[in-house]
Amino acid sequence: xxxxxxxxxxxxxxYALLGIGIVLVYxxxxxxxxxxxxxxxxxxxVAATSIQxxxxxxxxxxxxxxxxxxxxxxxxxxxxRGVMGEPPHVGLMITVGIAVILNGLMIVLxxxxxxAIPAGLxxxxxxxxxxxxxxxxxxxxxxxxxxxxxxxxYRLTNLGLQMRAVAERVTxxxxxxxxxxxxxxxxxxxxxxxxxxxGVLHGERSFVALSASAIGISALISCLIGGMDSLKGVxxxxxxxxxxxxxxxxYIDPRYVLIAPVAILLVILIVRPWGLFGxxxxxxxx
Amino acid sequence: MSINMNTQRIPxxxxxxxxxxxxxRRGRAQWLTVLLGALALLLLPGVASVFWVxxxxxxxxxxxxxxxxxxxxxxxxxxxxxxxxxxxIGAFTAGILQRAYDVPxxxxxxxxxxAGGIAGFFIALLSLRLRVLYVAVTTLVLxxxxxxxFSFVQAVFLDSSGIILPLPxxxxxxxxxxxxxxxxxxxxxxxxxxxxxxxLRSFIGRRWxxxxxxxxxxxxxxxxxxxxxxSVFAVTSAVVAFAxxxxxxxxxxxxxxxxxxxxxxxxxxxIIVGGVGSVLGSVLGAVFITLLPHVLDQMFLLLDLKxxxxxxxxxxxxxxxxxxxxxxxxxxxxxxxxWRRFSAAAADWPFxxxxxxxxxx
Numbered sequence: 001x002x003x004x005x006x007x008x009x010x011x012x013x014x015y016a017l018l019g020i021g022i023v024l025v026y027x028x029x030x031x032x033x034x035x036x037x038x039x040x041x042x043x044x045x046v047a048a049t050s051i052q053x054x055x056x057x058x059x060x061x062x063x064x065x066x067x068x069x070x071x072x073x074x075x076x077x078x079x080x081r082g083v084m085g086e087p088p089h090v091g092l093m094i095t096v097g098i099a100v101i102l103n104g105l106m107i108v109l110x111x112x113x114x115x116a117i118p119a120g121l122x123x124x125x126x127x128x129x130x131x132x133x134x135x136x137x138x139x140x141x142x143x144x145x146x147x148x149x150x151x152x153x154y155r156l157t158n159l160g161l162q163m164r165a166v167a168e169r170v171t172x173x174x175x176x177x178x179x180x181x182x183x184x185x186x187x188x189x190x191x192x193x194x195x196x197x198x199g200v201l202h203g204e205r206s207f208v209a210l211s212a213s214a215i216g217i218s219a220l221i222s223c224l225i226g227g228m229d230s231l232k233g234v235x236x237x238x239x240x241x242x243x244x245x246x247x248x249x250x251y252i253d254p255r256y257v258l259i260a261p262v263a264i265l266l267v268i269l270i271v272r273p274w275g276l277f278g279x280x281x282x283x284x285x286x
Numbered sequence: 287m288s289i290n291m292n293t294q295r296i297p298x299x300x301x302x303x304x305x306x307x308x309x310x311r312r313g314r315a316q317w318l319t320v321l322l323g324a325l326a327l328l329l330l331p332g333v334a335s336v337f338w339v340x341x342x343x344x345x346x347x348x349x350x351x352x353x354x355x356x357x358x359x360x361x362x363x364x365x366x367x368x369x370x371x372x373x374x375i376g377a378f379t380a381g382i383l384q385r386a387y388d389v390p391x392x393x394x395x396x397x398x399x400x401a402g403g404i405a406g407f408f409i410a411l412l413s414l415r416l417r418v419l420y421v422a423v424t425t426l427v428l429x430x431x432x433x434x435x436f437s438f439v440q441a442v443f444l445d446s447s448g449i450i451l452p453l454p455x456x457x458x459x460x461x462x463x464x465x466x467x468x469x470x471x472x473x474x475x476x477x478x479x480x481x482x483x484x485x486l487r488s489f490i491g492r493r494w495x496x497x498x499x500x501x502x503x504x505x506x507x508x509x510x511x512x513x514x515x516x517s518v519f520a521v522t523s524a525v526v527a528f529a530x531x532x533x534x535x536x537x538x539x540x541x542x543x544x545x546x547x548x549x550x551x552x553x554x555x556x557i558i559v560g561g562v563g564s565v566l567g568s569v570l571g572a573v574f575i576t577l578l579p580h581v582l583d584q585m586f587l588l589l590d591l592k593x594x595x596x597x598x599x600x601x602x603x604x605x606x607x608x609x610x611x612x613x614x615x616x617x618x619x620x621x622x623x624x625w626r627r628f629s630a631a632a633a634d635w636p637f638x639x640x641x642x643x644x645x646x647x
Contacts, residue, residue: 104604263431
């Protein structure tokens with residue numbers, strides 16, 4: 001029972017982290033990032049491959065975060081910058097293209113097979129009486145620590161203030177002397193860092209593989225249930241999605257895990273299309 | 287004044303009357319292009335090998351589905367990620383009917399179209415209140431729901447490895463060889479393309495485009511927005527499901543694994559590369575994207591590069607994605623615009639600049 005709760009909390013953390021990445025870039029650049037799963041697993045592959053080359057786990061994580069920074073900048077500079085301000089479907093389709101490219105790159109560069117990311121820790125952690133699987137513990141701590149860090153950055157630092165300003169009104173913040181390109185680039189980098197970390201933690205829990213980019217779909221569904229422009233909403237909705245998936249896998253059939261979140265999303269789209277915590281005007285603007 | 291004096295010298299492609307402005311083809315050059323194209327289509331099986339005729343067949347089926355998707359996504363601006371689901375609805379409807387009741391080929395195709403139309407109608411009902419991104423998300427929801435149902439149906443009621451369909455027959459004609467299929471598909475694709483061109487010129491198509499341009503403005507002009515959205519979804523989904531059934535019969539077998547998100551993305555790539563909102567673009571894009579992996583393979587074969595099969599699949603995907611991103615960034619109107627510019631330049635040769643902008647569809 002405790003293990004089941006821990007599994008849910010670990011997936012919750014990973015989906016929330018990925019979802020926060022999607023919401024951050026959506027708020028600043030108005031691009032719905034469909035490629036977040038592919039981005040996550042790509043960075044996961046970087047970490048897994050560097051461990052295979054003999055780097056210890058923490059160094060490999062740091063290295064992959066460096067890769068995520070570069071990837072975030074490259075994606076923003078060469079693709080997203082050109083379509084900002086275009087109708088929303090253009091941004092959507094460009095991330096579809098990015099997803100396909102990343103998928104191909106994963107095959108060409110890393111072989112596209114199943115690789116684990118071993119943290120090099122004992123298989124079980126014993127806290128008092130209960131034995132817990134260490135990978136889930138690491139994933140939970142890592143994900144929730146990073147979510148806290150992002151929340152602090154977003155609420156309390158200058159960068160976070162700038163991101164919120166751009167999210168609110170691009171033109172006005174540019175008129176106040178804010179470098180919009182730089183802010184959006186940084187938000188994409190933060191988004192990629194969040195996605196990359198989620199991918200690494202997912203790999204550490206189970207493994208990285210091409211099919212693992214399905215976590216992006218779960219995260220996207222979390223964002224839509226919570227409301228595309230709400231960080232609080234995505235964290236809460238990620239719990240709903242994670243719990244629904246874990247329960248379906250345990251009591252019905254692991255093959256149909258996606259159907260429960262999809263059904264919830266369908267209900268949300270019918271009764272409250274802007275999501276649980278989204279802004280109502282949001283749906284007008286898109 | 288000068289025009290009246292030089293009546294003889296007005297180029298035949300210039301629209302000088304109302305009939306001319308809405309004509310499908312204007313001028314001798316455009317008719318010549320169409321005739322040459324038709325001739326090339328007729329002669330293709332005579333000169334090409336069986337493999338290339340097979341590829342032409344696959345392209346023709348893709349053309350049928352891409353034309354429909356482009357009306358939905360390009361003209362009515364309802365981005366659909368549910369293309370694979372609609373193709374699958376067609377294939378499964380036809381396959382199950384064939385399996386259970388042994389219905390004839392044309393009836394199965396018609397049933398597939400009806401099933402696709404009904405599914406499209408319900409998705410449209412869901413997305414009536416929604417705008418661009420949320421419509422895309424609704425179709426994504428449809429995709430996952432439908433593919434899960436397929437995998438369930440196939441595992442429980444049909445063969446889990448895939449369902450085999452018999453050779454289709456149209457009265458006395460049995461479609462067996464790629465060449466027989468080719469002529470059948472050319473006729474069907476021509477009907478769909480001409481139908482799309484005519485539909486887009488009619489008041490129905492103009493309503494769809496008006497709703498796509500701006501729904502509030504369309505409503506203010508008296509266009510029934512809800513009806514337009516419902517009809518465009520139903521009609522295009524019916525055509526896509528029809529293409530799905532055709533493709534299932536052509537391949538001879540189908541399985542739920544075929545209808546993955548990658549297929550939906552491939553169709554989006556077709557209309558982006560071809561040209562969003564252009565019938566010619568859908569045709570060019572469908573042929574281009576279908577042939578792309580095979581052309582790449584031939585190129586690597588010619589260069590004598592030994593590349594492992596899975597790496598080759600990765601290279602296909604990278605090219606594919608780069609096409610989507612590149613066309614969106616640098617030529618958002620796609621191949622159709624390149625063709626328009628090329629034919630305009632060719633028509634005005636040897637002059638560098640055109641005096642009159644010629645329309646081209």
